[in-house]
Amino acid sequence: MRRVVQFSTGNVGRHSLRAIIGRPDLELVGVHAASPAKIGRDAAELCDWPEPTGVLATDDVDALLALRPDCVVYTALAETRPVEALEELTKILAAGIDVVGTSFVWMAAPRHAQEWIREPLEQACAAGGSSLYINGIDPGYSGDTLVHTALSLATRVSSVTVQEIFDYANYDDYEYTGASMGFGSTEDGELPPLFLPGVVESMWGGPVRSLADGLGITLDEVRQRTERWYTPERIECTMMTVEPGQMAAVRFATEGVVDGEPVITLEHVNRLTPAAAPDWDFPPENHIGVHRVVVDGDPRVEINTHVSHPLFDPTDAGCISTAARALNALDWVCDAPAGLIAVEDVPQPAIIKGLMWGRK
Ligand SMILES: NC(=O)c1ccc[n+]([C@@H]2O[C@H](COP(=O)([O-])OP(=O)(O)OC[C@H]3O[C@@H](n4cnc5c(N)ncnc54)[C@H](OP(=O)(O)O)[C@@H]3O)[C@@H](O)[C@H]2O)c1
Structure with a gap:
C-alpha cells in the first residue's frame, strides 16, 4: 500500500484524487488546496466522491510532508508560477518524498529540459534520495x-x-x-x-x-x-x-x-x-x-x-488521461533509484499494475 498526498484539485488533480481514493493499493493521507474556499474541506467533496474520506484539504506544505507520504502527486499549476512551484517541488523531493506529476510540462523530457529547472530538481532528488516523474497526454x-x-x-x-x-x-x-x-x-x-x-x-x-x-x-x-x-x-x-x-x-x-x-x-x-x-x-x-x-x-x-467518458466531456477525459500518465507510474517510481525519470525509463508493463480496481 502506497501512502499518497494529492497536491491540488484542479482540472487534472480532481481526477487524480478520485482515482487515489478509489484504488485499494493507494492510501490517501493528505490533500493540498490553494484556494481558501477549498481549505478544510474533505477530499471527497473536492472530487465528487460519494463518501467522506476524513482527509481534509490544507495549504500547509510542511504539515503534508510531516505525514511522510511515499509519494506526492503534483498537479498544481506551475507554468505561470514557476519559481513558487519549483520551490514546492524541490522541498518535497529534498525531504525524501517521491513525486509524480503533470505540472512543469518541460519536464516530460527531463534530459532536454532547460538547466534553470532541471538542475535544482536534480539536486533536490540527490539530497533526498527521491525521484521525480512528469508526464501527461500532450506533452507526454x-x-x-x-x-x-x-x-x-x-x-x-x-x-x-x-x-x-x-x-x-x-x-x-x-x-x-x-x-x-x-x-x-x-x-x-x-x-x-x-x-x-x-x-x-x-x-x-x-x-x-x-x-x-x-x-x-x-x-x-x-x-x-x-x-x-x-x-x-x-x-x-x-x-x-x-x-x-x-x-x-x-x-x-x-x-x-x-x-x-x-x-x-x-x-x-x-x-x-x-x-x-x-x-x-x-x-x-x-x-x-x-x-x-x-x-x-x-x-x-x-x-x-x-479519449472519451460516459459522464464527462472529452476535454475532461483528456484530463483524466493526463492524471493517469502520472498516477500509473507511481508504484514503479516509488521503487526507482533517485533522480529524474523519463518515460523511456519506465517499463511499460509496470504502468498497468493495479488498474483494474473495483473488479473482483
Ligand atoms: N501534458 C499534458 O497533457 C497536460 C494536460 C493538462 C494539464 N497539464 C499540466 O498540469 C498542471 C495542472 O493543470 P490543470 O488544468 O489541472 O490546472 P488548473 O486546474 O488551472 O490548476 C491546478 C491547480 O493549481 C493550483 N494552484 C493555483 N495557484 C496555486 C498556488 N499559488 N499555490 C499552489 N497551488 C496553486 C490550484 O489549486 P486550488 O484549486 O486549490 O486553487 C488548482 O487546483 C499544469 O501545470 C498543466 O500545464 C498537462
Missing part, C-alpha cells in the same frame, strides 16, 4: 508512448508527425490555457505568450530532441511555427466568448529539421467550436479531439487516439 503520451508504438511497426522511417487536434470550447480553463494560447486576442494587440519567440519550442522541443536521440539521428535545428485564426462571427463557449476580429483558433508546431526538411513534427491545432478555422485539420468521424501520429516509412503507420 502523444510525443512519446504513442510515437514509440507507431515506430515499432515500421522497418524504415522517413518522418514522424504528431498532432493534437482538439476543440477546447468546453475546456473551462481560460486563465491558463486560453490566455497563454491567445484565444480572444486581436491582431494588433499584445502578442499572447505562446507566440513569443522560443515559447513553443521550449515546451515541445524537448520531446522532439528525445525522439531524435531515440532514433539515433542528429538534427540540424529545432524550430517553431505559429499561426492564428480570427473569427468573423461571435463564438460563445465554455472557455469564453470570442468577439468578431478576435482569435478563435491556433495552429503551432515544433519541428526537428534535417537537410532543410522537418523530419519530426509535433503540431497542435486548437479551436473554439467547429466554426473556427474551417480550413484547418479536424479530428476524424466527428470526434472533438484526436491525438494522432503519422509515421511515413515502410509501412506508413497512422494511429488516432480518442
Whole structure:
C-alpha cells in the first residue's frame, strides 16, 4: 500500500484524487488546496466522491510532508508560477518524498529540459534520495508512448508527425490555457505568450530532441511555427466568448529539421467550436479531439487516439488521461533509484499494475 498526498484539485488533480481514493493499493493521507474556499474541506467533496474520506484539504506544505507520504502527486499549476512551484517541488523531493506529476510540462523530457529547472530538481532528488516523474497526454503520451508504438511497426522511417487536434470550447480553463494560447486576442494587440519567440519550442522541443536521440539521428535545428485564426462571427463557449476580429483558433508546431526538411513534427491545432478555422485539420468521424501520429516509412503507420467518458466531456477525459500518465507510474517510481525519470525509463508493463480496481 502506497501512502499518497494529492497536491491540488484542479482540472487534472480532481481526477487524480478520485482515482487515489478509489484504488485499494493507494492510501490517501493528505490533500493540498490553494484556494481558501477549498481549505478544510474533505477530499471527497473536492472530487465528487460519494463518501467522506476524513482527509481534509490544507495549504500547509510542511504539515503534508510531516505525514511522510511515499509519494506526492503534483498537479498544481506551475507554468505561470514557476519559481513558487519549483520551490514546492524541490522541498518535497529534498525531504525524501517521491513525486509524480503533470505540472512543469518541460519536464516530460527531463534530459532536454532547460538547466534553470532541471538542475535544482536534480539536486533536490540527490539530497533526498527521491525521484521525480512528469508526464501527461500532450506533452507526454502523444510525443512519446504513442510515437514509440507507431515506430515499432515500421522497418524504415522517413518522418514522424504528431498532432493534437482538439476543440477546447468546453475546456473551462481560460486563465491558463486560453490566455497563454491567445484565444480572444486581436491582431494588433499584445502578442499572447505562446507566440513569443522560443515559447513553443521550449515546451515541445524537448520531446522532439528525445525522439531524435531515440532514433539515433542528429538534427540540424529545432524550430517553431505559429499561426492564428480570427473569427468573423461571435463564438460563445465554455472557455469564453470570442468577439468578431478576435482569435478563435491556433495552429503551432515544433519541428526537428534535417537537410532543410522537418523530419519530426509535433503540431497542435486548437479551436473554439467547429466554426473556427474551417480550413484547418479536424479530428476524424466527428470526434472533438484526436491525438494522432503519422509515421511515413515502410509501412506508413497512422494511429488516432480518442479519449472519451460516459459522464464527462472529452476535454475532461483528456484530463483524466493526463492524471493517469502520472498516477500509473507511481508504484514503479516509488521503487526507482533517485533522480529524474523519463518515460523511456519506465517499463511499460509496470504502468498497468493495479488498474483494474473495483473488479473482483
Ligand atoms: N501534458 C499534458 O497533457 C497536460 C494536460 C493538462 C494539464 N497539464 C499540466 O498540469 C498542471 C495542472 O493543470 P490543470 O488544468 O489541472 O490546472 P488548473 O486546474 O488551472 O490548476 C491546478 C491547480 O493549481 C493550483 N494552484 C493555483 N495557484 C496555486 C498556488 N499559488 N499555490 C499552489 N497551488 C496553486 C490550484 O489549486 P486550488 O484549486 O486549490 O486553487 C488548482 O487546483 C499544469 O501545470 C498543466 O500545464 C498537462
